[in-house]
Amino acid sequence: MHILIPELAGHKTILTGSLAGRKVLSDLIAAMQPSAETEIVFLDFAGIDVATSSFLRECVVGFRDFARNGSSNLYPVVANMSPTVAEELEFFARQRGDVFWSCKRSASGHLSDISLVGELEPVLRVTFDHIKRLGAATAPQLAALGDDGKIGPTAWNNRLSSLAAKGLVVERRVGKTKSFAPLLEVG
Helix, strand or coil, rough: CCCEHHCCCCCEEEEHHHHHHHHHHHHHHHCCCCCCCEEEEEECCCCCCCCCHHHHHHHHHHHHHHHCCCCCEEEEECCCCCHHHHHHHHHHHHHHCCEEEEECCCCCCEEEEEEECCCCCHHHHHHHHHHHHCCCEEEHHHHHCCCCCCHHHHHCCCHHHHHHCCCCCEEEEECCCCEEECCCCCC
């Protein structure tokens, strides 16, 4: 799904304030359809010159929290940010200890410059790196690696669930176990 943020924001190029962010969030939520399959929602900021932290908090963080809470299979990715918007989101995310997927997305849907904006806390970074290296992983698989001392499956599951709540990994049921894979390929 591809959502053009400028259209929801009245074609403004400067997005400021929590009230404006909540308005766009409301319109985003209204546009969503439940999906049984994993669906990436590209929040396309093309044409936006500036977006303040208060706008991004209400719009991007608010939508990510909406999309990842409950039984939703929606995974937001911020796309086509100007350098100024990217800098603001990076600063905001680092201040919160948060992280978001980001990319460039062409009109034909081709993705490039896929990256994480913000910073994962060290424990989650190690977990994410394991998943990237393995392609997909379960908590028992990570515990069996033994690379990180005596961390048991429950602790690994908590870390994996935290990454899924941030929308960084996709959670799938495999029998009684959950498997986690990166949402996007990142270099």
